[in-house]
Amino acid sequence: AQKVTQAQTEISVVEKEDVTLDCVYETRDTTYYLFWYKQPPSGELVFLIRRNSFDEQNEISGRYSWNFQKSTSSFNFTITASQVVDSAVYFCALSRIQAGTALIFGKGTTLSVSS
Amino acid sequence: DVKVTQSSRYLVKRTGEKVFLECVQDMDHENMFWYRQDPGLGLRLIYFSYDVKMKEKGDIPEGYSVSREKKERFSLILESASTNQTSMYLCASSLPGLGVNEQFFGPGTRLTVL
Numbered sequence: 723a724q725k726v727t728q729a730q731t732e733i734s735v736v737e738k739e740d741v742t743l744d745c746v747y748e749t750r751d752t753t754y755y756l757f758w759y760k761q762p763p764s765g766e767l768v769f770l771i772r773r774n775s776f777d778e779q780n781e782i783s784g785r786y787s788w789n790f791q792k793s794t795s796s797f798n799f800t801i802t803a804s805q806v807v808d809s810a811v812y813f814c815a816l817s818r819i820q821a822g823t824a825l826i827f828g829k830g831t832t833l834s835v836s837s
Numbered sequence: 838d839v840k841v842t843q844s845s846r847y848l849v850k851r852t853g854e855k856v857f858l859e860c861v862q863d864m865d866h867e868n869m870f871w872y873r874q875d876p877g878l879g880l881r882l883i884y885f886s887y888d889v890k891m892k893e894k895g896d897i898p899e900g901y902s903v904s905r906e907k908k909e910r911f912s913l914i915l916e917s918a919s920t921n922q923t924s925m926y927l928c929a930s931s932l933p934g935l936g937v938n939e940q941f942f943g944p945g946t947r948l949t950v951l
Contacts, residue, residue, distance in 0.1 A: 731877075755937050767927065767942040774937070813879065817937060824870050824895065824929075825940065829879035 724749045726816050728828035735804050735835055743799045743831045745814030751775075755817040756790065756797045757825060762810045773797065804835045840864070841943035843928055849949045856915040858946050860928030867933040869911035870940065871895075871903065874925040883926075886911055887933065918950045 725748040735741045747756065758770040771781060773790050781788045785802045801808055811832050815825040844859035862869065868887050872880040872895075882895030884903040892903050900922060904912045911930075915922055925947050929940040 757939065759942075765925070765945045767929075767940075769939045769941070772937075772939055824868075824872075824882045824885050825880075827872075827880040829877060 724751075724816055724818060724826050726814050726826055726828035728812075728814055728831050730831045731829070732832045732834070735833070737805060737835055737837050738803050739835075740800060740802050741804050741833065741835075743801075743812050743814075743833065745797045745799065745828060747795050747797065747814070747816045749795075749816060757815040757817070758788065758797075758799050759813045759815065759827075760810045761813065761830070767813070770799075801833075804833075806835050806837050809833060809835045841928055841930055841941050843926075843943040843946050845946050846944060847947050847949075849951065850915075850918050851951055852919060854915075854918050854950075856918050856948065856950075858913040858915075858926055858928075858948070860911045860913070860930075860943055861909050862911075862928075862930040862941070863909065864930060864941065865908065866930035866941075867908070868931045868938075868940075869905065870929040870931075871901075871911065871913045872927045872929065873897070874927055874945070880927065883913065918948075920950050922948065923950045924948060 727746045754775045756773045759767045761767045787800045789798045811830045813830045814828045841862045870885040871883040874880050886892045886905045902914045927945045928943040931938040931940045
């Protein structure tokens with residue numbers, strides 16, 4: 723069975739704090755893709771990153787970084803020096819490697835950044 | 838700028854009504870998806886389509902049907918709306934590929950069934 727677990731339902735931080743959002747996945751596929759999406763209060767999901775199962779290099783994009791570890795089946799997301807604009811719901815997702823199928827989403831983590 | 842649009846941001850319907858939710862994408866994507874989002878449950882896949890006139894059931898298809906007559910348009914139909922279908926509905930599209938391509942999402946339709 724395939725599954726994505728985001729154990730943190732809600733996180734509250736103060737601006738400039740660093741915060742890590744956890745994502746643990748389960749799959750029997752050897753080839754798969756992991757994604758992170760951001761859903762701001764406006765409601766529209768915004769794609770942040772895609773990582774394939776053969777690429778365990780960490781990625782950094784500005785204040786965002788991602789740590790992919792196959793050994794622990796985790797794909798964690800860190801925001802450095804958080805800002806109020808980072809307040810959103812963040813979803814981790816796993817691809818289903820079957821023809822024409824969609825993503826399996828975690829239940830999301832609501833991040834609140836206060837000034 | 839790529840875009841997925843949904844016909845309504847907010848919709849209020851009565852139990853038993855037939856409801857149509859429309860989604861249009863301008864990216865010439867083959868794949869289109871309908872999800873519903875509920876608090877504490879994340880996004881759950883209702884139906885998807887990987888070509889015109891093709892459709893596949895997702896995880897929670899009961900009570901829903903879909904139509905894809907044109908490549909750019911994917912409609913979700915609630916044949917007889919019920920209160921447990923009150924939810925946020927999200928449409929998405931992507932290029933073809935075995936689950937590897939990012940999905941582009943519309944702004945969502947918040948449906949309330951009274």
